[in-house]
Amino acid sequence: MPLQPGGQGVCAQLSRRVLMEMGIAMNVQHRNVIRTLEVIVEADLRCYLVQEACAVDLLSLVQGLSNGGVRMSEADVSRYFKQLVDGVQYLHGAGIAHRDLKLDNVCVTEQGVLKIVDFGCATLFRRRIQVPTGKAVAGGGHRKHKGAAGTRARAAPYTVPAKSAVQLHSQYVETLSTSVCGSDPYMAPELFSGKNYAAAMVDVWALGIIYFAIKFVQFPWAIAHASRDRGFQKFIQCPDVFFDRWFPAPVECRTAKSGSPHTDLWTAGLGKLPSPQQVRLSDYAIMRRILDVNPATRADIYTIANNSWVLAIGAETSK
Structure with missing residues (x-):
């Protein structure tokens, strides 16, 4: 340094x-x-x-659109989202959670390459610890340990154990975060619970809010807190209404279940349900997984990166 x-x-x-x-x-x-x-x-x-220099951030782009500019094409929105997924996947793979993903912390170069910036709230949620293997190295007259449950390794760097000390190996563990970070529109609902939370899942929620903002040039709610935002309260009461409006399933894969609001599509003569190969890919399925209020069932970044629609974006941009 x-x-x-x-x-x-x-x-x-x-x-x-x-x-x-x-x-x-x-x-x-x-x-x-x-x-x-x-x-x-x-x-x-x-x-x-x-x-490195960047030309503009996504907030400026979206503000320009809301002030009368030309809305981004569907291809541009998808391309930015795919790059954001790639960046977050890299960070999470390294055990890093950003915890403050938002439009103004995502920049774009003159070549159209998206860059995640500002690690002021970032944290390491995956840490390497030393744990005993359950075996001791012979020599030195020390008593051998018969099992991991009864072993206790002296912690470095205060002392350097002799050869007879219990052998250790590295193990990665994921830890929960305690401090609340971020900006209101992007903050996941679990951040307001007062409990420890999985930082990586907070990034996933923010990723979904960013995608919503660049696609529709607005936020779905001001804050993901039911008692403070009526829009979010309606969302948690009936999420299907929200998703059917903003991320509807493609016509080709809407089913005609009894009582389904889409039954009329099939009775109107659209024919039999298509095979999986015929279903048009869209964001409807993965967005339901990203904006899941329960972090335990929310999609992680690897599930998102391997979603068929996201993979299709990558295939298109690589041509």
């Missing part, structure tokens, strides 16, 4: 939050994540991140 003259040792005085932001920014490397070229920490603790 390059420092300005006179800045030796100032890193020890920076907050853990700042150090984490700088550490993440310097180590992430993906086409759809902003690249940090240099970090400068001055003697007075002012920090500067030198990053």
Whole structure:
């Protein structure tokens, strides 16, 4: 980490939050994540991140559309969404949750490449810990341990165990977050529960809100809190009405179940239900999984990335 003259040792005085932001920014490397070229920490603790240039952010693009500009084509909306999914998938694969995904934290270069920026709220939700293997190395006269349940490894870096100490191996565990981060329209409903939450699932919810905003040039609600937003209250009371309006199933895959509002489509002479190969791909199925108020059943980023519609976007953009 390059420092300005006179800045030796100032890193020890920076907050853990700042150090984490700088550490993440310097180590992430993906086409759809902003690249940090240099970090400068001055003697007075002012920090500067030198990053690659971007032409505009998505908020400015959407605001331009709401002020009379030409709405993005369906292809552009899908292309931006696919790039955002790719960037989030990379971060989650590295155990990093952004926790503040929003239109103004997603930039676009002059070449149309989307970049996720600003790691001020980012956290590491997957951590590596050392756990005993259940076996001890012979020698040194120490008593051998017969099982993992009875072993207790001395923690580094305070002491370096002798050869006879219990062998350890690395194991990754996912941890829950406690601090509330983000901006109201993008915040997942579990953030208002007062309980610990899965940070990666918060990113997924925000991803869905961003997609809604660039597609419809508006937000679905002001805040995902039933007692504070009537629109969200209606959503949780009857989500099918919301999805049927904004993300309706393609006509080809609407079924004629008894009592279904779509029964008339089939009785009107559209014929038999199509085979899976004939169903037109759309966002209707995956958006129902993304905007799931229950984080336990919400789609994770890998489910989203492997959705047939999202994969089809990737196939189109690679041509």
